Amino acid sequence: MIKGLYAAASAMLVNLDRQQTLAHNIANIETIGFKQILTTLTDYEKTSVIFSPGNISHASKLYRIGEIGLGTDIGQETTDYTEGAIKATGNPLDLAINGAGFFRVRKDNEDYYTRDGRFIRDAENNLVTTDGYYVLDTAGNPIALPDENITIERDGTIRTTEQVVGQIALDAFANPNQDLTRVGGNLFKAAVEPSTEVEKGIIGQGYLEMSNINVSQIMTQMVMVSRSYETAQKMVVTQDTLLSETISRLGG
């Protein structure tokens, strides 16, 4: 009976965790290049159930009748890397990736990856993110822009009317869920070198990739989580009532 109480309570805790992930996803509905977090649930520990005939003289006849779960636990968090919708902004330094690639950006000698293509020029004319991270070219160097209008081609080549300035790097990963870690600020950190085999996609100038959150899916999940929480809570109350009945009937 106590086992059941804790199992029901574990469902409450887990659903609280899922609610937080939903809150995080909802808060990032307007975040450019945001990839939603998915939660999974797993079984918590299992324990054997021993049947006792309830008679001391037959104590030797205790036997195992199977296993009972002790509740549920939050599983591995995964990131949904599917592409978000592409929105036209007409801003020349807004870039969107159509495909699996990431922009490579750098700050304090650390390289990060991002799908957020809101770039600006910094005071020294370098191409940077809105946080001041340098956008890197294919050779891994920051890109210094000339004092004039630029066009960016589908493969990332930056051109002025006369010359080629550089090429924006796109890197892709074979298994982004294992290779990349979310570090906040729309950035990911890579554990391995980018793959050379995966198709990287093309760059669209004047476009941005919206977050890949599906509002109706989120709403449904939220209803599910809150109902599931409610159910678990009712279970705790039921277990509590049973326990109290047992104590008052048998103890009295």
Add this chain to the structure above:
Amino acid sequence: MSASFNTILGIFKQDMILRVNDLDVVSNNLSNVNTTGFKSSRSNFQEVLESITPQGGSIINSHQMLHRQGSIISTGAPYDIAIHGEGFLSVLLPDGTNAYTRDGHLQVVENPDATLRLEHSSGYPLNVTWTDGSPPPNTVKIELGDNGIIGHQVLVTKIIQMPQYDENGNPVVDANGNLVMVDREYTALEFVQLGQINLTRFPNPSGLRINGENLFLASENSGEPAEGTPGTAPFGSIKTGALEQSTVDLGEEMSHLLALQRGLTLSARGFQETDKMLMGAIQMRR
């Protein structure tokens, strides 16, 4: 990893505050749909992850002014100018520093010392390079030419050589059969340059600070101002008798407003749901 009601409610609360903040930006854009030289802004949302709370919702990391070219409409007014391309007009603030603007609504105002100056619609004098180093006297009538040339029309006497005619109206011919030429005087209006309106550009115009009255101020993010003659690359050109319209796109702002409203509703709904869960947890023990 541990979630708590406080964190979740905090994320939703923060999110609602941000939507309202974003609403301010949209309202500002919408209210400036007819402001000359206005550049629309947007809020840049960003994901927040913290070590204590693994998921922290989002923040607005910056308000980015988008320096798109506004459409240029002809007004026919003599002192209206529009910049096509990059660059800002610069005006002198009372504290001696410069402010920058794309609003080319100018007027000619008389100084106390009987000279003239060009004044921006904000009431501050426009920075102008006068050809002879000082502003012209109030006796001239200033005109603006294309690409920022300031000048005036001067009545000049010119001499032209004309054939000489006799009393019968026939040209006079000399012994060799050539026309005999004489000097004749005539007067004409000529455009004489008095000064030049220069443009100032920044590496990162999005980094300029907004000062109000259509004026921007240089900041450490905008980079160093560079001055140049209009019409020479990379500076834009100046068109006289026209104004640059606001870049606010009503359709874009309205659709953003709808998305914003939906986001706010979603957050509020999430807040309520979380509150219901919390309420249930409290009421477990009666």
